[in-house]
Amino acid sequence: MTDLQIKGLVKAYGPEAAVLDGLDLTVPGGALAAVLGPSGCGKTTMLRIVAGFLRPDAGSVAVGGRVLSGPGAHIAPERRRVGIVPQEGALFPHLSVARNVAYGLSGVDRTARRARVEKMLELVGLAGYGERMPHELSGGQQQRIALARALAPEPQLVLLDEPFNALDSALRAGVRDDVRAALRATGATAVLVTHDQQEALSTADLVAVVRDGRIAQCGTPEDVYHRPADPWVAGFVGDAVLVSGTADAAGAATAATALGRVPLAAAPAGPREGLVLLRPEQLRLTDAAPGETCGTVTDVRFYGHDAMATVTVEGLDAPVDVRVPGPVPVRPGGRTGIQVTGEATWHPAVVSPRACG
Incomplete structure (x- = not known):
């Protein structure tokens, strides 16, 4: 070799x-x-x-x-x-x-x-x-x-x-x-x-x-x-959900975002303002219950093995994509809750999600 x-x-x-x-x-x-x-x-x-x-x-x-x-x-x-x-x-x-x-x-x-x-x-x-x-x-x-x-x-x-x-x-x-x-x-x-x-x-x-x-x-x-090196890599190697966030107190591996409080893979070492990266499969559609993060489905794309739902959420400049491993429970125009699963990656620079695709 x-x-x-x-x-x-x-x-x-x-x-x-x-x-x-x-x-x-x-x-x-x-x-x-x-x-x-x-x-x-x-x-x-x-x-x-x-x-x-x-x-x-x-x-x-x-x-x-x-x-x-x-x-x-x-x-x-x-x-x-x-x-x-x-x-x-x-x-x-x-x-x-x-x-x-x-x-x-x-x-x-x-x-x-x-x-x-x-x-x-x-x-x-x-x-x-x-x-x-x-x-x-x-x-x-x-x-x-x-x-x-x-x-x-x-x-x-x-x-x-x-x-x-x-x-x-x-x-x-x-x-x-x-x-x-x-x-x-x-x-x-x-x-x-x-x-x-x-x-x-x-x-x-x-x-x-x-x-x-x-x-x-x-x-x-x-x-x-x-664990992409930066938002550009994140958007290039796969579908990425990039939202602005504020890291919690020093040493804490969580950040506040328009999708709620999100656990991070590691505590941020730099500025508290930054960008949180999630993959569409880390988001779940839930019942639109009071007090939960909610949005409106604007589009659904079916791929056979799964589907992708695009959801607009108040407080976000761009809609987010949610990968669903089966039939999407709501159609375009319907209201849905969104829940984050797993850990997100933190990038310290605040970058517009629309510029990272």
Whole structure:
């Protein structure tokens, strides 16, 4: 297993077009890291630098202690032992599946090459597909063949550039699970670039959120979701309920908000005025009883496995979303009570919730 270390990466496409601005990222050996961020934040540029297709203006990239890019050093892409799974597979249309998988196995004798191809096809669940042509495969099968091709030369690092984008939602989850299982079976370190928050949270061991060419936060999916570094990260990695609050006396892990008094994960150490972060699943719809926090339902969105109710509450500038694990008990226009469950995250700066989405 080999780790990936990116230090101080800088890349600009002109005097006023800085894309990466001192990006740092460490991925432990054998881990799958998802690099998540909005369009234009620099995640694809980072991937291209790690692959060797671009030279950075500053900073370094090393895998297993071997410097691939840095001051006075730039190893060619084909010598980096880095496998790449591009969008939509990008298989060679004139080559069979077996020849596609074997493409990177130069210098390997025919018997060993055939055995390696068979092993890779079995690993991705497509044993016996070697004689087929790419156009005879489904989109999901093509992506798995692309992964087999990337893994065949036994790379130290595998880069996946939004490989599930072209798949429909029903197919995407299954292919994603197959890819993750294959990567873990080989022990390869991997980096998945995506703009899909749910994909990053459900697939990766680590999630790195990129903002303006830097890592805004890197941690386990649970840490990034439940303990976001700031309101922007909170709103980017999932649905967020952000309300202004006033922390109680020093040392107390509670805050007063328009939703009532809310328990905090930790007592605030700074100013008492700030922002309280909750997730929609931490809110419950209740009977609109006197003395409780109440609001009016303005919208209901049904997703099958759950539903989201939007509720306006007096004292809040913006409505709040409440995730309901079943039929919503009230319809738009109805009155409802709201109850907070669990602990909230506190952010000391007072930021308008509307600016954090």
